[in-house]
């Protein structure tokens with residue numbers, strides 16, 4: 743299972759960041775999970791450049807610019823140089839802050855051009871009874887992937903993160919049946935966009951209130967390849983119990 747710990751802006755001091763990295767190093771040794779940490783940008787280099795473990799690092803976002811005279815931007819080559827190997831693209835909190843589909847496709851291209859694996863976040867605002875949410879998911883994937891070459895499309899990890907489930911508690915997250923249906927649907931959309939049978943190798947993650955209380959049920963039988971974890975990834979107790987549930 744792939745566990746992506748999205749620290750968002752929850753971690754604001756270096757001692758907490760170091761503590762969470764040390765915990766992840768222990769967890770990666772004692773479990774069969776791959777752990778990817780997505781710290782805030784100023785901490786990523788400090789943690790990743792001295793990291794000798796198999797814990798991997800992700801940017802929480804990358805700049806759509808090519809660098810140069812763009813004050814405040816953190817570009818894909820900077821993240822790659824700092825030790826990141828993944829990048830979260832199109833997180834709903836970035837979309838809410840102004841990331842359009844056009845910006846997201848630019849960011850995907852920059853990410854891939856510098857050897858980072860993109861984790862593309864998609865998901866509906868709410869679930870309606872007519873199944874419109876399925877169209878939202880299809881559209882978000884299709885628009886993002888359509889600018890990529892077949893080879894690039896194969897590298898994208900899709901993280902299904904319905905907005906209604908983010909930042910709540912385990913009881914308000916999706917259930918295993920609905921997640922299983924959505925994972926199948928996403929795989930069907932990917933199969934239409936990727937060459938041959940290559941979509942069977944694409945990874946599909948789920949994010950939205952994953953906690954120790956629901957991770958095992960969500961993992962079992964839903965067909966999901968891993969999780970994008972927000973608030974529970976910055977609490978040492980919750981994060982270690984959550985990974986423990988999968989081992």
Ligand code: PGA
Pocket residue numbers: 748903907908909910949950951952970971972973974
């Ligand atoms: P959450 O966040 O686990 O706090 O719901 C997930 C995410 O936004 O990636």
